[in-house]
Amino acid sequence: MTTLATYEARHYPAGQAFETPADRYAVRLSDGSHLELPLRVLPTGDKAIALLMTNQCDFAVEDALAPLMAQAAQEFAPDVIAAVPTMGLDYGRLVARGLGHPHYVALGHSRKFWYDEALSESTTSSTSTKGKQVYLDPALVERIKGKRVVLVDDVINTGVSAVSAIRLLQRAGANVVGMVNVLSEGHAWRAVVNELEAGWEQRVKTVGHIPMFEADGQSWKPMADTL
Numbered sequence: 001m002t003t004l005a006t007y008e009a010r011h012y013p014a015g016q017a018f019e020t021p022a023d024r025y026a027v028r029l030s031d032g033s034h035l036e037l038p039l040r041v042l043p044t045g046d047k048a049i050a051l052l053m054t055n056q057c058d059f060a061v062e063d064a065l066a067p068l069m070a071q072a073a074q075e076f077a078p079d080v081i082a083a084v085p086t087m088g089l090d091y092g093r094l095v096a097r098g099l100g101h102p103h104y105v106a107l108g109h110s111r112k113f114w115y116d117e118a119l120s121e122s123t124t125s126s127t128s129t130k131g132k133q134v135y136l137d138p139a140l141v142e143r144i145k146g147k148r149v150v151l152v153d154d155v156i157n158t159g160v161s162a163v164s165a166i167r168l169l170q171r172a173g174a175n176v177v178g179m180v181n182v183l184s185e186g187h188a189w190r191a192v193v194n195e196l197e198a199g200w201e202q203r204v205k206t207v208g209h210i211p212m213f214e215a216d217g218q219s220w221k222p223m224a225d226t227l
Helices: 059-074 088-098 138-144 160-171 188-193
Strands: 010-012 024-028 034-041 047-050 080-083 120-123 132-135 148-156 175-185 204-210 212-216 219-222
Touching: 010 059, 024 047, 024 204, 034 059, 059 088, 059 148, 059 175, 059 204, 080 088, 080 138, 088 148, 120 160, 132 160, 148 160, 148 204, 160 175, 160 188, 175 188
Parallel strands: 080 148, 148 175, 175 204
Antiparallel strands: 010 034, 024 034, 034 047, 047 212, 120 132, 212 219
């Protein structure tokens, strides 16, 4: 049985001094604060990522990040917030509440018996490469049809799950005006979201950016092309 150290993300307010251990990475956020994340080695053994596990973070971390995301989302003047499963759901709810919305739209991976396959898209993610479907509950179509929708997720990396969710929402009649993430990771996602429309990457806003990492002796260093 594999055992790992207990997951911990740390948030440091702007101006607070801190020291980051070699096995962690601190990213500067839009308000000058920092989010410190543990490095997790990929299965290949020669690369690592700064891991944001949203559903394992302290509530205090969510409380610090959500207002920054809501501020970014407000720039799009959205009617509705929609969220990518699974890690985007917590932030989708918090962002919607922060904007004073009465509700939000949660996409899902689990197919309920009343769902329609026409309201689904195939997708993968960087941390879960096995293919799966993302669904929109038919009961939520009227909530987004003809509305300005902003999509929320925790990290955008490959861009595949983002594009799948956007296409699904568009097919249901939503006007997806932008996307807000806690973090962008690397830059591979840019070309993928631009498949939606040239320049769509300009509609993606993040609170911070993290690189990917490569082995450097006994430690790790950011990969230059992902900074």
